[in-house]
Amino acid sequence: MEKFDVHTGRAVPLRASNVDTDQIIPAVYLKRVSRTGFEDGLFAEWRKSDPDFVLNRPEYQGASVLVAGPDFGTGSSREHAVWALQDYGFKTVLSSRFADIFRGNSLKGGLLTVLLPQEVIDRLWEAVEADPATEVTVDLVDREVRAPGVREPFELDDYTRWRLLEGLDDIALTLRHTDDIASFEETRKPWMPVTL
């Protein structure tokens, strides 16, 4: 996993609430068995059907920070939503509320999802819409988002922060505790079901 410490980039203002993962990447793009190349599926319907959709606008090309409305990532658990955002070039998503599974998936996969008050999101939208060249900095070291006129701390638990800063794979971390897992298995109730 790629490390995340401080990222600075231009931002895309996505003024919509309840952006579900079916919108982030429609189901038809989930049929692949590969792990990369999902950028064509990102917001595919909106990109196809609405020429004015933010990602179709030339001034937002090459942006790497997504500033989204509340309840971003609701619905299906598809991690393809995270992959599509990353494959397209986004490093971080800012919102006042994320759906749980999407948030978990993003932080496992190295896409930093940052929770900010809606009032700060509103200010970022205004700043970026006024000048699309505006750069937004997401600083995981100091847990702070900075942009012209904005300096806002954000919360992220120490463990997740450390994992992202180090770019550590969760499975390798857990496999350090194989003995604990084996001991736990000794205590499982004998009548619990098995599938084989």
Add this chain to the structure above:
Amino acid sequence: MARTMAEKVWEEHVVRRADGEPDLLYIDLHLVHEVTSPQAFEGLRLAGRPVRRPDLTIATEDHNVPTMDLLAPIADPVSRKQVETLRKNCSDFGVRLHPMGDIDQGVVHVVGPQLGLTQPGMTVVCGDSHTSTHGAFGALAFGIGTSQVEHVLATQTLTMAPFKTMSVTVDGSLKPGVSAKDIILAVIAKIGTGGGQGYVIEYRGEAIEALSMEARMTVCNMSIEAGARAGMIAPDQTTFDYIEGRPHAPKGADFDAAVEHWKSLRTDEGAEFDAEVVLNADELSPFVTWGTNPGQGVSLDSEVPDPASYEDPSARAAAEKALAYMDLKAGTPMREVRVDTVFLGSCTNGRIEDLRTAAEIIRGRKVADGVRMLVVPGSMRVKEQANEEGLGRIFEEAGAEWREAGCSMCLGMNPDQLKPGERSASTSNRNFEGRQGRGGRTHLVSPQVAAATAVRGTLSSPADLVAQ
């Protein structure tokens, strides 16, 4: 200290607890399907890791599978490849698979409980958000992403951030024609699609206790539509009776020992929840959605709401956008909304009781002209049972299409899709834009409303048929 059921199940599964780190939890059952697993198996292969507990893992094919012409190869080459990949992965890693043609093939959340694999007090995960279904047994069950699927395959554990607890108490009793689906749609409309965020919900109260096991699954299934991590219902005699005798249920003295343990899982007297919500079942009526998220629902007796009536500007904008997409006008009575398609099925409402309920309404009647009704059983075993009970014939005689098992039009990954502009009444769980097919418009409904709507061609309740 008095504890909730969710806290008890969590505590029983802590493998490792360390300061400043999330708990490492043991996973008792891992359900696998073709869409969210290929990259996880590939990850294992690349790292040279085995599946730690194939005996706690089970797979089936559901999201992509066609629901007709099962003997022909899957027409879509990409879908076919994904199904073939699952077959190879299960074979390579020693995981039991119920493939197309197997009597236990079907929607993964129908198959687990039907086999008796889902039991109270277990931790159950699957790379699918509707894993919350299994919480109906008093299991802690949640949807996970593909990285976590790989983590569970490799370690049989997950690191989990702590959750908050919410009780949703439903007092009173449901009126005839009102169902579990209406309870959960009303809950979501009340607390919103983000209202459950960070919570494990425990559904309780008289109306919940009166529900059958399958109806409880319908309620827990849609916990995710309220944003919750999971939904649970305390196990009781209804639960034990449902499990007893199923292929993977404990037998004899083991069953008695299991029941003793299961009884201890109930939330203690005096345990406190972080949030509490109360509904009265007597006040509920058949519920339908009008918008493009599951929280945008109203009583069938009501009208399409006016976006101007929302004070919150973001909710108002969402309502305006939804009405434009759904091609609906504020003030239109919901009963006047005409549909082209009725979909009866999915992990929400594709079980035998759902089919019985709908068949009872549709028996001796015809699907309205110009309406297509798809009936898709949740599993091949459900289909077999429905045929034995004569339900399949009732659907066919009414003019409905009686299909094979799968997720089907719930998410339209297989050929069962709405065409642009088509409108459905659907017993599934999501009315998102394009969910059932590009440009398709979805109204979420109960099996009762689905059946009545198929007959009348407009959103209807069974009571409307009697009046006819």
